[in-house]
Amino acid sequence: MVGFSAVDQHPAYGSDRAPSPAPVANETNPLLVEWTTPFRVPPFDAIKESHYFPAFQKAIAAKRQEVDAVIKNSQPATFANTIEALDGSGELLDRVGGVFYSLKSAQTNDEIQEIARQVAPLTSALEDDILLNEQLFARVKVVWQQRDALGLSAQQRKLVEEIHKDFVRGGANLSADQKTRLRAINEELSLLALQFSDNLLKETNACQLVVEKREDLAGLPENVIAAAAEAAGKAGMEGKWVFTLHAPSIWPFLSYADNRELRRRILTAYTKRGDQGNGQDNKAILVRTAALRAERARLLGYSSHAHFALEERMAKTPDQVYRLLNQLWAPALAVARKEATDLQAVIQQEGHDFKLQPCDWRYYAEKVRKARYNLDENELRPYFSLENVRQGAFDVAGRLYGLKFVERTDLPKYHDEVHTFEVKDADGTHLGVFMVDYHPRASKRGGAWCGGFRDQYIKDGRDIRPIVTNVCNFTRSAGGTPALLSLEEAETLFHEFGHALHSLLSRIQYRTLGRVPRDFVELPSQIMEHWALDPQVLKSYAKHWQTGEPIPDDLIRKIKEAERFNQGFATVEYLAASFLDMEWHVLGEAKGLDATRFEDAALGKIGLMPEIVTRYRSPYFQHIFAGGYSAGYYSYIWSEVLDTDAFQAFKEKGIFDPGTARAFRTNILEKGGTEDAMEMFKRFRGREPSVEPLLEKRGLK
Numbered sequence: 001m002v003g004f005s006a007v008d009q010h011p012a013y014g015s016d017r018a019p020s021p022a023p024v025a026n027e028t029n030p031l032l033v034e035w036t037t038p039f040r041v042p043p044f045d046a047i048k049e050s051h052y053f054p055a056f057q058k059a060i061a062a063k064r065q066e067v068d069a070v071i072k073n074s075q076p077a078t079f080a081n082t083i084e085a086l087d088g089s090g091e092l093l094d095r096v097g098g099v100f101y102s103l104k105s106a107q108t109n110d111e112i113q114e115i116a117r118q119v120a121p122l123t124s125a126l127e128d129d130i131l132l133n134e135q136l137f138a139r140v141k142v143v144w145q146q147r148d149a150l151g152l153s154a155q156q157r158k159l160v161e162e163i164h165k166d167f168v169r170g171g172a173n174l175s176a177d178q179k180t181r182l183r184a185i186n187e188e189l190s191l192l193a194l195q196f197s198d199n200l201l202k203e204t205n206a207c208q209l210v211v212e213k214r215e216d217l218a219g220l221p222e223n224v225i226a227a228a229a230e231a232a233g234k235a236g237m238e239g240k241w242v243f244t245l246h247a248p249s250i251w252p253f254l255s256y257a258d259n260r261e262l263r264r265r266i267l268t269a270y271t272k273r274g275d276q277g278n279g280q281d282n283k284a285i286l287v288r289t290a291a292l293r294a295e296r297a298r299l300l301g302y303s304s305h306a307h308f309a310l311e312e313r314m315a316k317t318p319d320q321v322y323r324l325l326n327q328l329w330a331p332a333l334a335v336a337r338k339e340a341t342d343l344q345a346v347i348q349q350e351g352h353d354f355k356l357q358p359c360d361w362r363y364y365a366e367k368v369r370k371a372r373y374n375l376d377e378n379e380l381r382p383y384f385s386l387e388n389v390r391q392g393a394f395d396v397a398g399r400l401y402g403l404k405f406v407e408r409t410d411l412p413k414y415h416d417e418v419h420t421f422e423v424k425d426a427d428g429t430h431l432g433v434f435m436v437d438y439h440p441r442a443s444k445r446g447g448a449w450c451g452g453f454r455d456q457y458i459k460d461g462r463d464i465r466p467i468v469t470n471v472c473n474f475t476r477s478a479g480g481t482p483a484l485l486s487l488e489e490a491e492t493l494f495h496e497f498g499h500a501l502h503s504l505l506s507r508i509q510y511r512t513l514g515r516v517p518r519d520f521v522e523l524p525s526q527i528m529e530h531w532a533l534d535p536q537v538l539k540s541y542a543k544h545w546q547t548g549e550p551i552p553d554d555l556i557r558k559i560k561e562a563e564r565f566n567q568g569f570a571t572v573e574y575l576a577a578s579f580l581d582m583e584w585h586v587l588g589e590a591k592g593l594d595a596t597r598f599e600d601a602a603l604g605k606i607g608l609m610p611e612i613v614t615r616y617r618s619p620y621f622q623h624i625f626a627g628g629y630s631a632g633y634y635s636y637i638w639s640e641v642l643d644t645d646a647f648q649a650f651k652e653k654g655i656f657d658p659g660t661a662r663a664f665r666t667n668i669l670e671k672g673g674t675e676d677a678m679e680m681f682k683r684f685r686g687r688e689p690s691v692e693p694l695l696e697k698r699g700l701k
């Protein structure tokens with residue numbers, strides 16, 4: 001209820017009905033006074049690290065007071081004095097957290113990380129104290145029981161249900177003893193997650209491949225060799241080359257290094273992380289985690305953790321998840337087997353007689369890709385200057401929804417490299433502020449995400465518009481050329497922009513209803529990738545940065561042809577991990593399991609081919625044991641079913657068809673989590689999603 005993170009675009013309890021935080025006399029902390037900047041953008045210049053902790057303390061106290069007022073209200077519980085009041089509580093905390101958690105990811109330092117560690121127990125205690133308060137739950141329950149008779153609007157009714165469910169899922173119906181046990185389980189689980197990721201980080205950093213002879217680098221591209229030499233220099237091993245288990249190092253090595261023995265060594269090191277019987281072994285930790293999750297699920301009346309987790313998602317039940325995974329598994333496996341045959345043929349052609357193994361797959365796939373499609377990444381980059389790609393994304397939003405993006409140089413920024421835009425609707429109405437922060441720096445974490453400093457909500461009848469960010473780690477400009485993106489980076493820019501549109505177009509009344517299920521939230525983002533790679537759209541934005549020439553048809557054809565390449569492998573390694581995740585979480589009891597044997601059995605059951613390793617083995621499956629994806633790793637492909645089928649609707653009528661765009665905007669993009677996800681999808685598509693377009697796209701039929 002009070003969790004924040006930059007990737008979580010939907011902080012729970014909102015604040016639309018609470019009065020503005022009363023200005024405190026003599027208050028000097030800029031986080032606690034009214035902001036007078038344009039669009040009330042946080043006054044970044046005035047905010048210092050020393051302001052955060054005291055601001056959190058005051059904001060938490062303010063929320064406690066607001067919730068206390070609900071509890072102590074002598075009037076009978078009503079929608080307004082209980083449900084609406086809870087939804088409206090914590091405005092100040094949302095404001096402080098909005099700034100703090102955005103910058104913790106995008107512009108951090110040791111001091112901020114330390115403050116985060118100090119604040120975490122305070123906010124989680126606040127959450128427990130609210131959800132386990134019996135008097136408060138009693139009031140919520142009264143309104144919930146009367147919900148049919150209160151003449152509530154659809155959003156109000158959904159709000160009652162969501163808040164009631166938060167309490168129930170948080171243990172409000174349990175006996176005192178059970179509540180004590182639940183708190184203990186939650187505490188231990190959060191500790192185990194920390195241990196799991198600490199161990200994994202150590203294991204990932206501990207192992208590196210040091211190459212001493214130049215001939216062992218054969219096959220590797222110059223930029224990969226240069227990066228390895230630089231890493232060696234930093235490690236005091238001048239003249240050698242260091243490869244690590246981090247993504248930018250290991251994957252190019254496995255794709256290009258001719259030396260098979262070294263490929264085998266680095267992949268083995270990667271797959272043994274957290275599984276070496278040393279002080280960083282994660283096997284006991286993950287079994288304990290699965291066992292506690294199962295126990296918590298039983299305590300709360302669910303047959304497994306998967307049942308508990310999926311109740312909140314579009315999929316609803318483990319059966320539904322398995323149905324989709326099974327539907328994809330057999331065709332994916334068949335395509336992967338065919339791919340393996342092709343790779344084995346290349347091995348034979350090269351005069352070898354060994355059998356294809358996991359350490360060979362990426363290497364031979366790269367050879368086949370080059371031979372078959374002759375698509376060179378470096379040939380593409382000149383057409384994907386950052387500015388052109390960004391403008392391309394803005395133009396797509398312009399053609400679909402009539403949006404305009406006006407750059408503003410007068411708004412506060414948290415870093416010089418941030419660009420800020422005012423977003424206007426077709427009729428000129430202000431929709432929100434959009435900040436982009438595209439390049440890596442030491443103070444930013446890895447990856448790409450959409451976050452924000454403020455969510456959209458309605459307060460006292462006034463529509464409060466959001467401040468949304470896209471934060472990425474894209475290639476910088478270098479040596480006189482502008483930033484030239486890879487194809488994947490260009491797709492990522494469109495992806496994150498899709499999340500941003502979801503926030504910018506939001507039209508919801510209650511902030512609690514901004515929560516979107518994990519298996520639905522990638523629909524608005526992934527669908528944008530379809531426009532990014534559409535030939536007609538490519539022609540309009542992918543223009544050579546020097547000559548202004550649009551990307552040639554020949555390159556577009558190669559991009560399109562290469563899209564399906566190696567999809568058997570990609571789908572199988574992903575699905576295997578999704579099955580593994582589900583197997584761990586449909587257990588009713590996990591005490592005393594042997595992690596290795598359990599994993600082997602789970603992967604054996606689906607018949608995973610020996611040439612492919614599951615994308616994550618359990619001891620380094622951070623998403624599910626130390627992230628928010630337990631019984632949820634399937635979400636990416638679930639969302640992909642939705643986005644390919646939704647894009648199909650556009651293709652049927654024309655990819656910029658105004659009617660289809662309007663329907664997508666009003667039924668999906670504006671709705672947040674105000675309705676059941678399946679209902680929203682059906683209203684847009686006229687039926688339930690079909691898996692056919694996805695099978696087609698991935699070449700699985």
Ligand SMILES: [Zn+2]
Nearest residue numbers: 495499522525
């Ligand atoms: Zn996303």
